[in-house]
Amino acid sequence: DAKTTQPTSMDCAEGRAANLPCNHSTISGNEYVYWYRQIHSQGPQYIIHGLKNNETNEMASLIITEDRKSSTLILPHATLRDTAVYYCIVRVATSGGGADGLTFGKGTHLIIQP
């Protein structure tokens, strides 16, 4: 799986949009971009994923650049409960029978300020 690069930490004011960047310049054509977040001492929570089109769900929006080398996770109206570590992960669409364990980096620690 391709490697990802994320800022170590970010701050965002409550009520504002939080924009979390991720670089994945070595991504392959059959690899998805996944986002998870982990609130302190809990299991990671799935947020959203995409291949090449922008995606939106009830939690967030995912914007993937046309060359697919970077993406941005957008939390439209951040609340204090959105304070967490956010992980950007690249993984193959199908494993072909082999293991498809997720490769986590250190993620971005997003702190929502009141």
Next chain:
Amino acid sequence: DAGVTQSPTHLIKTRGQHVTLRCSPISGHKSVSWYQQVLGQGPQFIFQYYEKEERGRGNFPDRFSARQFPNYSSELNVNALLLGDSALYLCASSVGQGRTQYFGPGTRLLVL
């Protein structure tokens, strides 16, 4: 719908002992993966099981083993515990391989 469940939530063991951790996947999910997360790091892949067969493992010693049962639940076993095995052990389930993985709350293991 119930999410992924894990038991126990917390566990304290001493060096040299063995431990068994349990995971029940989301109903309808046939793949279970195990991860270890030490303090300050992201989760690290240990094993994946699909349709009761091991489909791959990460860079972990043979002291770590797992199995998946006919009802798709899974156990992670760790023998000869070391202090460095202290971590949050996470289980994730998915419908199948290559599909979105959903994580349980984890089991926090402390080895003294």
